[in-house]
Amino acid sequence: MMFKKEFLEEEEKVKKEWQELYDNLYKGKEFKATSDSGTPVKSVYTAKDLEEIDFQPEMPGIYPYTRGIYPVQYQFTPWFNNLVLGYGLPEQTRERMDLLKEMGARGYFGKDAYNLVFDLVAKAGYDPDDPEVRGRVGQAGCHFATREDFDRLFHGIDLTKVSVVHNICRATLVQIAMYVAYLEKRGIPIKKVYGNSMNWLWAFAFVGNVAFPPKNAFKLMAEFIKFCCRNMPQWNHTNIVSYYVEESGGNAIQEAGFAIAAGIAITEECIKAGLEPDEFLPRFGFQIAQASDFFEEIAKVRAMRRVWAKVNKERFGCKNPRSLHLRIHSQTSGVTLTAQQPLNNVIRTTLETLGAVLSGTNSIQTNSYLEALSTPTEESHILALRTQQIILHETNIPNVSDPLAGSYYVEWLTSKMEEEIFKVIEQVDKMGGFIKCWESGWFKDEITKSAYKWRERIDKGEKVIVGLNKYVTEKEQKVPVFKYPEIEDEAVKRLKEYKEKRDNEKLKTALKRLKEVATLVDGTWPEHSGELMPAVIETAKAEATLGELQGVLREVFGWA
């Protein structure tokens, strides 16, 4: 029992008084509300609610880490101002990298850090001259095709001192192989570089893109992890992007449950590939949505930390505390932002950033208020950064770790979320695991149903979105949007020149060899695991382009 008997008796008395007052004033009127994921909530919570959830004493940095993974939160190092950036040619993206740095964007311990997003063309691993991708080169991300593009992004930067996020999803393995080849050419030891890669091939269980099929996606993730944890000890190889669950229409419970189920499946595949969980789990990270239901989103993050720690301890027997740490990058929610009255989005992203800070995240991306209209302009990008800086420096919030701990409501909701997340994990287990659920289309069906419900609630006015279904104005609010530079012709020209000046005979041999290795790794899985990444790196050193490398993987591992 957490509270003294006398305390609870006192509470009962005052609750009775409250009930009488309530009945008197509201004449039996019942308050009915649910969270965005459908959890019924009461109008007030009390100590008794904490008694019922078996509330336990906890400290930050101590298992099960509900209150944070470190003993202190932001007192000695603020969160990483992890603003995603990328558009046009690499040298244009570099301009934005320099601008945000100049405006004070920093990584952990004040280090320079960049979160680079590549265009959808590169994210799928296509070259800019592929007929499938016309019209999209350098849009909604930075163009990337050859090793020279790394030079255009990073010339003059000491890559052993900065942290770089390479946001390139399905082309993670081949692009990081090209990065390794690039680092070697610059004489930088790969064990000394910091950064993150996405490796989120599992997310295509519900994101609609063409991708590697389920079983092979997991093989490729494990191959990549095996190489990184044995050769690039400081590299955060795997980012479990649950953000896309909520963006695609899932609710907070589904986001957390699907993400942890994916983490379990990746861990199982890595074990199959001969790795120990304590070898690779410390370098897993999560990218989590911070959406509009303020307290539910905070409770989700606190509960996810607890669930991840319990799963890795109990299910996988992890001994290394870092394997139990859910390291979090929070991203304010894109779908909560509207094209209508776009300035309102400044308020939404501010509230979501505040929620992320209160949840004790490690890194934050605040979306630009233009999210529903375009990529950030310089002005809106800086405003997003300033949002974080104002919370950091002006509010005194970062003085105290996990300031919401002990709140009757927040603790009750955290436990409720934990319970619901475990239910999702159990359900996935019962249906045969993550890969089976992906193959059957279950994730996609669940998320589509949830997206439909969400939109129906908006159309019926049950959920109010200011400026969209309430307080609508005829007069349009005009804001300056970002206009993409036209770079496709230049990208194609560069690619052609690159191909002309390399040793194409040498490349042909390397590509042939890569296909043999990939076929062997695939056909004998997991017997030859660990052999794919070195072969991709060798081919990257022979000047293969992103599209050529990914082309081999697509051919061998499938693409649908």
Add this chain to the structure above:
Amino acid sequence: MREKQIRVLLTVARFDGHDRGVRYLARKLMEFGLEVIFTRFVYPQDVVSAAIQEDADVVGVSFSVGGHKVITPEIIKGLKENKREEVLIIVGGVIPDGDIPELIKIGVGRTFGPGSVAADIAQYIKDNVAQRAISSSK
């Protein structure tokens, strides 16, 4: 006599994952009594072939990461070459305001951006397909 159901082909590039809106719209249009075929395309020609094969009255294409300026004209050209200029073209997703006049000029009926209401889109389709049928039978 029972009215012929309007057939709508909704499509999005297979390498663009922003399909939440268009998949939602597919279900809503069905609820509003339209027949909906949902596909993913690789090349513009795939959209043209699907529209012909499915005898679509309406083609709705969603773009969220560019491509609308290149793909849309080719779809319209392909439909014309196959004598299917009566097909109503609508475009959705994130289309910069500045690009809309050009799309309308080449023959797009209307664009529907983020936050559009499915009922409005259904009504627009019903009104315009009827009108096009009248003008093309003249």
